[in-house]
Amino acid sequence: MVFCFLRSYRFTEATWEAFSLPNFVFRGVCHPGIFKPMRGIKVKGSSSVRTLVSDGESHVQPMPLVEEETGSSSSVQSTPEIEKNYVHRVYDAIAPHFSSTRFAKWPKVATFLNSLPSGSLVLDAGCGNGKYLGFNPDCTFVGCDISGPLIKICADRGHEVLVADAVNLPYRTGFGDAAISIAVLHHLSTENRRKRAIDELVRAVKKGGLILITVWAVEQEDRSLVTKWTPLNQNGASACALENGLAKKDDKKGAVVYNRYYHVFSEGELERLVSGMNNAVVVDRFFDKSNWCIILQKTL
Numbered sequence: 001m002v003f004c005f006l007r008s009y010r011f012t013e014a015t016w017e018a019f020s021l022p023n024f025v026f027r028g029v030c031h032p033g034i035f036k037p038m039r040g041i042k043v044k045g046s047s048s049v050r051t052l053v054s055d056g057e058s059h060v061q062p063m064p065l066v067e068e069e070t071g072s073s074s075s076v077q078s079t080p081e082i083e084k085n086y087v088h089r090v091y092d093a094i095a096p097h098f099s100s101t102r103f104a105k106w107p108k109v110a111t112f113l114n115s116l117p118s119g120s121l122v123l124d125a126g127c128g129n130g131k132y133l134g135f136n137p138d139c140t141f142v143g144c145d146i147s148g149p150l151i152k153i154c155a156d157r158g159h160e161v162l163v164a165d166a167v168n169l170p171y172r173t174g175f176g177d178a179a180i181s182i183a184v185l186h187h188l189s190t191e192n193r194r195k196r197a198i199d200e201l202v203r204a205v206k207k208g209g210l211i212l213i214t215v216w217a218v219e220q221e222d223r224s225l226v227t228k229w230t231p232l233n234q235n236g237a238s239a240c241a242l243e244n245g246l247a248k249k250d251d252k253k254g255a256v257v258y259n260r261y262y263h264v265f266s267e268g269e270l271e272r273l274v275s276g277m278n279n280a281v282v283v284d285r286f287f288d289k290s291n292w293c294i295i296l297q298k299t300l
């Protein structure tokens, strides 16, 4: 079964004004249909339907989702509309607020970075506001992210960064000594793109290089969070959210609410994604703070 969700990200009106966010998003809220309709999302039969209750307002029924899968290199690299609308544009719009809330480092990521040999060149693909860039002062960090506004925040902090898609990293083969991909792969909407992003991380590090990958787990420790997700189906709340664009205004709560796309991973799914690779092996796997995590080592 594939678990795909839209997760709400709430802004108060005050926050919205404080950061003078791009108004194209706000207009999108007022005038549904400004963004292209979704394509390539098909819903399979309604067996194994569970009912989730979102935060007291609506009842939604998740269904297994069949994702669009195409094999050719160019189609894997061309960004699906759902990622453009529900990942890229959302991070662009929320960048300052998102960044102001992202400073705590995960101990497991910190341990990984601190374990790297002095002088290592570390690649952070999907670096967000750059909170791990420069974390280990004995290493050199290079970051990239799909969000221009987040990359600007990193650059303003003096980091070496550029805008790039994780499925098409702009680094030469064997460029880094190690790489991290923290909470990024769950924003890629097809298995081929998730696989390609892992291939790219492996390609970009040297033989022997370690790669830490973390993704959101469907097995959340805080079950109350799950009730706030809107499963992607074509009925009710989620269909409405898809049609209406990035976000909706919630006057009652005085907030602008964005939906972000997540493909949440089930146990063993990350390992299955890498099982066919002939140039990397899994050297560690663990569950941490509702995330599945693996450490890969490049072997060839």
Ligand SMILES: C[S@@+](CC[C@H](N)C(=O)[O-])C[C@H]1O[C@@H](n2cnc3c(N)ncnc32)[C@H](O)[C@@H]1O
Residues within 6 Å of the ligand: 087, 091, 102, 125, 126, 127, 128, 129, 131, 144, 145, 146, 147, 150, 164, 165, 166, 167, 181, 182, 183, 184, 187, 188
């Ligand atoms: C949850 S944030 C994690 C950011 C950072 N890794 C951290 O741990 O704070 C997800 C990040 O993935 C980035 N992202 C999403 N899709 C991407 C893609 N296709 N290529 C590169 N970055 C992407 C987003 O812009 C965002 O910065």
